[in-house]
Amino acid sequence: KQWYQRRVRGMPDDNCLYSSGIACAMYMKDQLKEGEKVFLIGSKGFSQVLTECGVEFIGHGPHDPLEFYEFNDFQPDPSVKFVVGGFDPHLNHTKMTKAFIYVRESGAEYVATNLDIVYPLNPTRQLPGTGSVLAGLNNALGTTPKVIGKPSSVFFDIISRDHKISDKSRVLMVGDNLLTDIQFAVNSGIDSALVLTGVSKSDDLSENAAKPTFVIDSIADLIK
Amino acid sequence: KQWYQRRVRGPLMAGATRIIDRFSTYLVDCDGVLWSNNQAIPGASKTIKTLISNPDKRVIFITNNCGRTVSNIQHTLDTLLDVPNVPSRDIITSGSATAIYLKNKMDVKSEKVYLIAQEAFSETLTDFGISHFGLGPNPFKPHKEWRDFEVDPSVKYVIVSLDRDFSHAKLTQAYLYITENNAEYLAPDVDRFFSCGPGRKIPGTHSLQAGLTSLVEKAPKVIGKPNRFIFDILEEEYGKIDKEQTLMIGDSYETDMKFGFNCGVSTALVLTGNAKKEDVESFERKPDFVLDDISEIL
Numbered sequence: 001k002q003w004y005q006r007r008v009r010g011m012p013d014d015n016c017l018y019s020s021g022i023a024c025a026m027y028m029k030d031q032l033k034e035g036e037k038v039f040l041i042g043s044k045g046f047s048q049v050l051t052e053c054g055v056e057f058i059g060h061g062p063h064d065p066l067e068f069y070e071f072n073d074f075q076p077d078p079s080v081k082f083v084v085g086g087f088d089p090h091l092n093h094t095k096m097t098k099a100f101i102y103v104r105e106s107g108a109e110y111v112a113t114n115l116d117i118v119y120p121l122n123p124t125r126q127l128p129g130t131g132s133v134l135a136g137l138n139n140a141l142g143t144t145p146k147v148i149g150k151p152s153s154v155f156f157d158i159i160s161r162d163h164k165i166s167d168k169s170r171v172l173m174v175g176d177n178l179l180t181d182i183q184f185a186v187n188s189g190i191d192s193a194l195v196l197t198g199v200s201k202s203d204d205l206s207e208n209a210a211k212p213t214f215v216i217d218s219i220a221d222l223i224k
Numbered sequence: 225k226q227w228y229q230r231r232v233r234g235p236l237m238a239g240a241t242r243i244i245d246r247f248s249t250y251l252v253d254c255d256g257v258l259w260s261n262n263q264a265i266p267g268a269s270k271t272i273k274t275l276i277s278n279p280d281k282r283v284i285f286i287t288n289n290c291g292r293t294v295s296n297i298q299h300t301l302d303t304l305l306d307v308p309n310v311p312s313r314d315i316i317t318s319g320s321a322t323a324i325y326l327k328n329k330m331d332v333k334s335e336k337v338y339l340i341a342q343e344a345f346s347e348t349l350t351d352f353g354i355s356h357f358g359l360g361p362n363p364f365k366p367h368k369e370w371r372d373f374e375v376d377p378s379v380k381y382v383i384v385s386l387d388r389d390f391s392h393a394k395l396t397q398a399y400l401y402i403t404e405n406n407a408e409y410l411a412p413d414v415d416r417f418f419s420c421g422p423g424r425k426i427p428g429t430h431s432l433q434a435g436l437t438s439l440v441e442k443a444p445k446v447i448g449k450p451n452r453f454i455f456d457i458l459e460e461e462y463g464k465i466d467k468e469q470t471l472m473i474g475d476s477y478e479t480d481m482k483f484g485f486n487c488g489v490s491t492a493l494v495l496t497g498n499a500k501k502e503d504v505e506s507f508e509r510k511p512d513f514v515l516d517d518i519s520e521i522l
Contacts, residue, residue, distance in 0.1 A: 062363055065388040072421030089364050092391040097426045105424075117439060121371055128395050132435040139434035140416065140427035 018159055020113035020149025021046045021086060025053035026158050027111065027148050028082050032056075037079050039102050041095065041134070042086035046113070050084075057084075063095040071097060076106045085112035085137070085145055087119065087130045096137050103141055112145035114180075150175075151183035151210075156190070174219055176200060183210040195219050243513065243521035247471040247490065250275055253449075254287040254297065256475030256497015257518055259304050261422060265496050267519025269305040274522060276307060283314065284458060288413040288448040288479055290319035290345045290385050313461055318412035318448030319345045322383060323352035324457055325410070325447055330354070336378050338401050340394050340432070341385040345412070356383075362393045370396060375404045383410045384436060384444065386418060386429045395435055402440045409436070411444035413479070449474075450482035455489075473518060475499055481511050494518050 021042075028038055032055065040047060040057040047060045058077060066074070076098075083099045102108040112134060119129035138144050148154050165171060171190045175181020176198025185192030194200060194212035197219070205215065216222070252258065258268040275281045285297060292300075294315045302308040319341075326337065326349075337356040339346060346359045365373075379401045387394070401407040411433055417425040437443055447453055459465055470489040474480020475497025484491035492513040493499055504514055515521070 065361070068386075068388060068418060068420045068426065070420075071426050072424055089366075089392045092363065093386075093388050093427070093432065096431075100427050101424075121367060125371065125400075127367070127370055128392065128399055128435060128439055132395065132399075132439050133392060135435035135438055136427055136431040140431040 018155070019049070020155065021049040022053065023155045023158050024084055024086075024111055024113055024148040025050050025055050026162075027154060028084065029053055029055050031109075032081060035079055036081045037077070038082040038084050039080050039099055039108065040084055041088045041091055041099060041137075042084065042113075043088060046086045059095065059098065062090045063092060063098070065092060066094045066097075071101075074098065074101060076101055078106070080106060080108055083108045083110045083145075085110070085130065085134045086114075088133055091133050096140075099137055100140050103137075110141070110143070110145040111148050113147070114149040115144065115147055150180040151187050153184070153187040153189075155184065156188035172213075174222070178204055178209045178212070182212045185212070186210045193222070195221075243471070243492065244274070244281075247469050248281055249465055249470040250281065250283045251286050251455075251470065251472045251484075251489070252283060252518075253472075253474035253476070253480050254285055254300075255289055257473060257494050259300065260497060261419075262304075264304040265517060267517050269307065271519045271522060272301070272305055272307050276310075282462075285310070285315045286449065286454055286483075287316070288318045288415065290317055290322070290348070290412040290448075291342050292317060292319075293344045293347050293351070294320055296344065316454055316457065317348065318385075319348035320352070321454050321457060322410060322412050322447045323349050323354055325453065326354050326381060327352055330381060334378055335380040336376065337381040337383060338379050338398060338407070339383050340387050340390060340398060341383060341412075342387055345383075345385060358394070358397070361389045361391075362397070363389075363391050365393050365396070373397075373400070375400050377405055379405055380407050381410060382407045383412065384429070384433050385412045386415075386432065390432050395439075398436055399439050402436075402442075409440065409442060409444040411446050411448075413448040414444075414446055415479070449479040450486055452483065452486040454483070455487040471512075471521075473521070477503065477507055477511075481507070481509075484511070485509060492521070 037056040037058055039059045050057050080102050083102050103110045113130065115131035116129040117131040118126040121127050168190050173181060173185035173190055173192040174195060176195050178194065178200040182192050182194055191213040193214040193216055195216055195218050196202060259265055272283065275283045294312045294317060297315050298310050301310050337354060339356045339358045349356050382398045382401050384398060402409050414430045415428040416430040418428040420426050433444060467488045471492055472480060472484035472489050473492045473494060475494050477499055481491050481493055491511040492515055493511040494515050494517055495501055496517045
């Protein structure tokens with residue numbers, strides 16, 4: 001949160017900025033009892049978000065590789081009730097296997113911030129993104145996690161509850177990505193405005209894509 | 225005999241009531257058929273000894289487990305089953321099969337192999353004279369290092385198999401070789417789980433391949449069972465194999481039985497490993513024989 005606030009100056013108050021990490025943290029906090037924890041697959045930024053939101057976690061950071069037969073003796077921590085997945089360059093077979101055991105054997109609920117396959121590094125090169133990082137775990141489990149970030153409407157439920165939004169018709173989602181931002185609006189039942197200053201361009205608009213209510217050149221057009 | 229009561233295929237030849245009398249070549253899977261969790265399966269030793277001591281019978285051991293070298297399997301046959309000195313030409317692992325594939329295909333002077341696997345696979349490649357790199361830990365690289373990472377254009381093959389050191393960094397390196405060099409993406413096997421002990425299964429090779437496969441939008445070429453490449457290697461080694469006289473014995477429908485179907489040989493499923501009796505009903509094609517264990521061929 002603080003990182004975002006440093007980047008965007010002039011934030012009016014603490015409560016109007018939400019990232020998918022924050023949404024995940026709030027979703028879990030709602031259901032965690034005293035002493036219960038989450039197993040975190042995620043970056044340092046995500047771990048800080050969890051701390052700020054009062055969610056206890058284990059598993060963050062690098063894991064020493066275990067021999068395969070050593071997993072026979074691995075005892076899962078019974079207070080772990082969630083496995084939460086975000087982008088994690090420290091993910092290795094050992095960390096993935098512990099997460100697998102928490103979901104498959106301990107019945108932990110499995111959530112994630114997003115499932116983007118790639119993370120754009122620069123115009124010519126991409127890195128495996130959260131979706132690729134979690135793909136191995138998803139493949140072994142035979143399921144995908146509950147995605148809390150856009151385009152999931154769970155994200156909207158959390159925000160609207162926090163801000164006590166009672167009239168959805170007065171809400172506008174402004175975004176540049178048809179697949180995440182506009183789809184999110186469609187899933188949440190709210191109006192949306194696609195700005196053409198980012199990812200999606202006018203040629204991406206089609207019958208098969210999510211339909212924005214408005215299409216504007218930039219966010220400045222909102223006040224024109 | 226019980227197997228006879230379970231399955232009768234047409235009129236039997238006079239005197240040929242036992243499976244062992246009907247076939248001369250036996251392709252035998254190892255894990256779940258001969259041994260399990262480092263212990264011999266009862267009856268396996270007697271069965272293999274009987275087959276090997278018969279000069280009219282031939283036994284070839286075929287395993288998808290690239291975590292063992294050929295000499296390791298020879299040693300295990302000796303110590304667990306009391307079957308010493310099995311010639312290495314009679315043992316094929318998915319590792320040695322991959323090495324043979326590479327040996328036939330790559331230009332060793334100018335091309336390299338990026339390997340994601342355990343030590344045994346690396347040893348196997350070295351035994352076959354295939355130079356490779358990538359073994360061991362590669363835990364973490366910050367984003368900015370990936371921006372400047374030089375992709376060596378001579379890396380033309382990427383192998384992904386079970387590796388305790390598998391990491392995001394290794395996944396990224398494999399991804400870059402495949403997308404920027406058009407390297408060939410190879411898999412010795414595609415097993416979803418690995419049995420780490422009697423009660424627990426953990427993510428296996430297929431799980432490690434999943435992220436890379438969806439990133440490059442292309443499935444790997446599978447060298448091991450159920451692909452019939454291993455059978456083709458055997459025919460190169462031994463000459464034409466009479467399929468009517470050949471039986472594949474294994475514990476997994478997806479790898480062993482399908483391998484048998486693909487090669488056009490007879491198939492026997494044993495229930496001492498992967499497959500359970502209840503699973504048989506749901507197979508889209510039934511194996512020729514379903515046996516409680518391998519000794520039932522006697």
